[in-house]
Amino acid sequence: MNSGILSLWGIWDTVYQCCTRLQYVDREKNIFRIVLLRYRGEVLATADGQEIRPGDLIIKLHIHNYRLAKMFYGLHNETKMALLLRKRILESLPQLAAFVAALPQSAQIKGVVGTTMLSKGAEKLGFSVSQVPLTPFFRYKRWYLKLMIRLIHPDGAKRLSRNQDLVLNRVYMSKAELFRRYLPEGSEAGA
Template sequence: MNAGILSLWGVWDTVYQRCTRLQYVDKGKNIFRIVLLRYRGEVLTTSDGRQIHPGDLIIKLHIHNYHLATMFQGIKNDTRMVLLLRRHVLESLPQLAAYVASLPQSEQIKGIVGTTMLYKGAEQLGFTVSEVPLTIFFRYKRWYLKLMIRLIHPDGHKRLHHHQNLALTRVYMSKEELLKRYLPEGSGIGLS
């Protein structure tokens, strides 16, 4: 990615973060940013059989795209990019679990929910994966995420041309599954 575009994106990302309720899990170190909100959508059943209903308190999970772009700068090999992303997700999930467990509203949180095109391997990490409805919002989000792929990936334009039907998916996990899998032992924070 062009250094000038990356610099402009950094400025935009700072403005965007300040104008939204996005919170850093650990700025500069964790690949996730989150928003605590009430879930709107169809009932979701997680891999451990729990349900997230409309109105339930959730953590909306966002991959920090600018952070991802800076990590990928100069990398041209797809396999290396995938391995780097996977490593950062695996390093970030225990911090996310500790962050969620430490929130004052932790008892009420039902799960974590995100929307992404980067869902391969998510089920092995404990997420349930499902398609999103084709609403105007999700069509816009799909367009936006395709733009991110064009910007982040060195061959983004070619990649999108060869994979025109990239699926936008919802990935989600119950809070209990997140804490069971990723809460660091000895953290002093128990499951609710």
């Protein structure tokens, strides 16, 4: 990606942020943006035996793609990119847990749910993973995320041609597991 496209993306990202309900966990340091909403979808059984059901209050996770693109700018080694992404996610999860614990609605939140093509290794971080149904919405989201890969990854077009069937997955974790793994003891104000 060239610097001109990255600059335009930064402008678009600012407009997009203003037009959505996305909240920053930490504008400067965190890879996630979130939306608090009611879950709509099939029942999700988490790794720790809990269920996220339709109507449950959840945190919808969004990776901040523009921040990701800036992080990857100038990198051409896929392994370095994967390690950097993993490092940023590991740094962001404790902050996310603290953010969720501090929300006034924290006691009602059942878990965190995201949709991504970057789910490799998610189980090791405490997430459960399942494929999304191929509804029109998820077909559109798959197309959009492929566009993001094309823009963010230095060899995005080649990567997409090698992996014709990139799978769109749902990653999810119960709030209890998020707190158990990533929230310092004694910080569970709303849990």
